[in-house]
Amino acid sequence: MCRTGQSPEPGDGQDVDATNTVFTSLLEDSAEELYEQAPCGYLSTLMDGTIAKINSTLLDWLGLERSRVVGRMRFADLLTVGGKLYHETHFAPMLQMKGEVSGVAIDIKAATGRRMPVLVTSKVKTSENDEPLLIRTTVFDARDRRAYETELLRGRQAAEEARRVAEEARRQSEEARQAAEEARRQSEADRVRLQEALAALQQSLLPSQLPEIPGLEADSYYHTASPDLLGGDFYDLFPLDCDRWAFFLGDVCGKGPQAAAVTSLARYTLRAAALHDADPVTALTTLNTVLHERYASGEGRFCTVVFGTLEPGDGHVDVHLASGGHPSALIQRADGSADYLPTPGGLLVGVMPQAPFTAARTRLLPGDTLLLYTDGLTEARIGPDRRLYGDEALRAFTAAQPAQGPKALIAALGGLLDSFGDGLDDDTALLALGVPAPGAPVPLPTTASDHLT
Missing domain, CATH: 3.60.40.10 (PPM-type phosphatase domain)
Known part of the structure; x- marks a missing residue:
């Protein structure tokens, strides 16, 4: 224990070093556990897109083993066909120009072939000399959002269909009204002619x-x-x-x-x-x-x-x-x-x-x-x-x-x-x-x- 104005007693330095080592280990264990079990997906890729690190959450979503992914697959390989096309034409160029892309909606593909909508944020990690080292990417589950958007779209389509039906009914009603008015005019004209004849x-x-x-x-x-x-x-x-x-x-x-x-x-x-x-x-x-x-x-x-x-x-x-x-x-x-x-x-x-x-x-x-x-x-x-x-x-x-x-x-x-x-x-x-x-x-x-x- 350190006392003010006094030098440490023999053995105090060794105790402090041991405490720091334990604390650092605990922090590393906690950070690793948070990374692996986070509610969102994390992965780090080399600049060519090769996956260097991926957390368990994202692997669970994909239904893949870590050994099949790390060092063997690129980030684009996790995407659907449409997602790959968007990654190549928009996502990767934007990331290269800006160094960061946030909240992009895209679909990843599980091992079973099931599509999963996600929101992706990527950022390029650079060295002290601003040399790009790797890309860190966060993947958020967007299934609830997609369901909500789908429901909104369905509601919008239903409203649009209702509007179209109402418009068609209004058009038919107007045509019927015009036909009735024309029939009334014709009937009135016929009645006038009949009255004149009578x-x-x-x-x-x-x-x-x-x-x-x-x-x-x-x-x-x-x-x-x-x-x-x-x-x-x-x-x-x-x-x-x-x-x-x-x-x-x-x-x-x-x-x-x-x-x-x-x-x-x-x-x-x-x-x-x-x-x-x-x-x-x-x-x-x-x-x-x-x-x-x-x-x-x-x-x-x-x-x-x-x-x-x-x-x-x-x-x-x-x-x-x-x-x-x-x-x-x-x-x-x-x-x-x-x-x-x-x-x-x-x-x-x-x-x-x-x-x-x-x-x-x-x-x-x-x-x-x-x-x-x-x-x-x-x-x-x-x-x-x-x-x-x-x-x-x-x-x-x-x-x-x-x-x-x-x-x-x-x-x-x-x-x-x-x-x-x-x-x-x-x-x-x-x-x-x-x-x-x-x-x-x-x-x-x-x-x-x-x-x-």
Whole structure:
């Protein structure tokens, strides 16, 4: 033991040397053990790559004996084919230029042929004269990292595939949307063309223009419940001879092309019958026979009709009419009253081989107007309870209008029909005939398109 200010006693130097020797040996043993059993691989190679030293950890990874490696193999021999190529083209040149390469990902090859991903760091050990002596290399197990990277890659690929699928779905959805939009546009264009064709056909079933009758004013209105369906309502006003005129207004059961065919047949049959015999009952009887014979063998077709004649006189017009199951005509008088002209007992036209029809007569004086209408008007649904508008409401409405002639009455009724909105779900035809009051302006001719809605 050393004492301060004193020389060592005999024998003290030998004890210190012995202690240092033991300590050095222990350090060497510890360093060697750490080197051999380190969690990462170590190896030292000569400058040509020949392995001079390798630890047990790396040998275990490779599955090789030390005797087969040290002095017999080069570092590049431990690598896979791809690893060798990378070592020759990148790793070795970089190491030669920089003297150190850190964290390079590469694959080594075990004796069984199994690949093992590793991270390699190499550094050139030099002499005091900076002469390269050897290369020390550290090898880290990168299997967990590789698995993590693989999982990340798999996740990225899955995300990319999901994105591609979503993009494809979006593209297909857009194509479907565009196709649907094109189909909608085409459908709308077809619908417009159909409506135009139906409107033209509907107008062909109505008089293009009401004739001018001396001493008489006439006006009409046609409301189409659906622009996509042909209606079965019809009316007409035409001359019989130089002194008399005929008129009719009717409603065919049903809608569509079949109803239009019956409408056309009824219209031209009544015109022909009136020119042969203008008696209203006779004209309706002829129409009944034609419709029954035409449709008796198949699906029955029938209609309701009011047919009449007008004979203007000195300051008045005599009306003679008959009804086949049709709502009674309504007369607005110049004194502000409004009453129905009863025609009871008339049967639907075309139902039976022989049908009774009831005739009636009246006289229109200046300021009086005769109104014919189809049941779309009186059967409209109004109010929160959707009740029928009805005959009495129509009579009251007409009586409340100023007695200013057919045009004024038709205009008021057109506004009434518009007020029903979706409560008016059936076609409605109106025909008004009247004697102008003294001093009333001369009415302009009316065309079918003027009051076709």
